[in-house]
Amino acid sequence: EKGTYDYFMMKEIDEQPFVMRKIIQQYQDESNNIKVEQVVRDEMAKADRIYIIAAGTSYNAGLVGKQIIENVAGIPVEVHIASEFSYNMPLLSEKPLFIFISQSGETADSRSVLVKTQAMGHPSITVTNVPGSTLSREADYTLPLYAGPEIAVASTKAYTAQIAVLTILAVDTAKAKGKTLTFDPLQELAIVANAMETLTDKKDVFEQMALDLFKDTRNAFYIGRGVDYYVVQEASLKLKEISYIQAEGFAGGELKHGTIALIEEGTPVIAIATQENVNLSIRGNVQEVAARGANTCTVSMEGLEKDEDRVVLPHVHPLLTPLVSVVPMQLLAYYAAVQRGCDVDKPRNLAKSVTVE
Ligand code: M6R
Numbered sequence: 001e002k003g004t005y006d007y008f009m010m011k012e013i014d015e016q017p018f019v020m021r022k023i024i025q026q027y028q029d030e031s032n033n034i035k036v037e038q039v040v041r042d043e044m045a046k047a048d049r050i051y052i053i054a055a056g057t058s059y060n061a062g063l064v065g066k067q068i069i070e071n072v073a074g075i076p077v078e079v080h081i082a083s084e085f086s087y088n089m090p091l092l093s094e095k096p097l098f099i100f101i102s103q104s105g106e107t108a109d110s111r112s113v114l115v116k117t118q119a120m121g122h123p124s125i126t127v128t129n130v131p132g133s134t135l136s137r138e139a140d141y142t143l144p145l146y147a148g149p150e151i152a153v154a155s156t157k158a159y160t161a162q163i164a165v166l167t168i169l170a171v172d173t174a175k176a177k178g179k180t181l182t183f184d185p186l187q188e189l190a191i192v193a194n195a196m197e198t199l200t201d202k203k204d205v206f207e208q209m210a211l212d213l214f215k216d217t218r219n220a221f222y223i224g225r226g227v228d229y230y231v232v233q234e235a236s237l238k239l240k241e242i243s244y245i246q247a248e249g250f251a252g253g254e255l256k257h258g259t260i261a262l263i264e265e266g267t268p269v270i271a272i273a274t275q276e277n278v279n280l281s282i283r284g285n286v287q288e289v290a291a292r293g294a295n296t297c298t299v300s301m302e303g304l305e306k307d308e309d310r311v312v313l314p315h316v317h318p319l320l321t322p323l324v325s326v327v328p329m330q331l332l333a334y335y336a337a338v339q340r341g342c343d344v345d346k347p348r349n350l351a352k353s354v355t356v357e
């Protein structure tokens with residue numbers, strides 16, 4: 001039930017800190033160690049390459065998952081759009097492992113890939129919010145998200161839950177492979193949960209910001225580098241899907257190769273800057289668009305902030321910043337949609353799960 005909320009989407013945005021805590025609890029044993037089935041651990045340790053298959057927001061979570069798994073577990077990861085992979089399969093490695101990410105577990109494009117890779121004899125794991133769903137039943141193993149039902153068509157808490165579960169899986173694999181770890185994921189996810197809360201507690205700031213950025217605009221751009229580039233792809237999908245503003249997420253460095261031609265007086269450009277190694281260069285990109293009249297908004301993180309930043313996120317582990325930086329993006333999209341009188345939970349032309357290819 002929606003309770004006092006106007007829309008499920010806001011309720012689900014607000015639930016994210018609780019979902020983080022629930023995941024920590026579910027994936028931890030009595031001695032506070034990570035709890036993942038031994039068979040899943042073995043499959044991960046055996047794989048020479050992981051293929052993440054998903055659609056929409058789950059695909060965007062997969063991009064972040066790739067960054068985390070490669071960094072932490074040291075296994076190469078490819079992320080593929082299910083509908084593309086299904087009919088244009090790339091050359092596979094010798095020991096591939098398929099991870100299907102799907103909130104609903106019912107996405108036909110992903111299932112089509114599962115059917116084909118299973119026929120080829122490859123192992124599969126489904127990361128889903130609905131144990132018992134088609135993808136969960138048909139894959140070899142399931143990692144549940146524990147996010148509770150997601151009703152709004154626009155996915156929010158499933159995205160952050162997917163990243164959290166992939167983080168836990170990555171760390172578990174790293175341990176199984178005898179790697180020395182520099183962080184405790186359960187502790188870091190608890191810090192993330194608190195950071196999310198400080199943002200959802202400041203909704204009026206984002207409501208005002210949405211008005212300033214999107215009131216009279218037909219389009220909007222998001223930019224980022226590294227893992228922030230992955231988050232801006234999710235940010236733009238969210239805005240498009242519920243507010244119908246044409247939006248795109250770009251790699252900051254690509255702007256000068258074409259996209260910057262689209263910048264006019266007042267064009268909103270939202271930048272995410274949470275990564276130290278690209279902090280200077282993304283800020284350079286913001287200056288380039290500001291000099292051409294863009295209405296810029298930089299979202300940075302404590303420790304990397306500058307005076308002009310409109311949002312400074314609480315500090316979290318650098319690999320986990322997407323879990324926090326996405327929250328302002330969800331809130332901005334929500335308010336842009338409300339301010340335009342859109343039906344936030346049921347955007348036009350869309351269904352919650354896409355069960356046709
Ligand atoms: O249930 P799934 O995660 O497989 O769904 C995939 C996409 O259809 C879904 O993420 C879609 O892009 C959302 N409406 C985005 O908010």
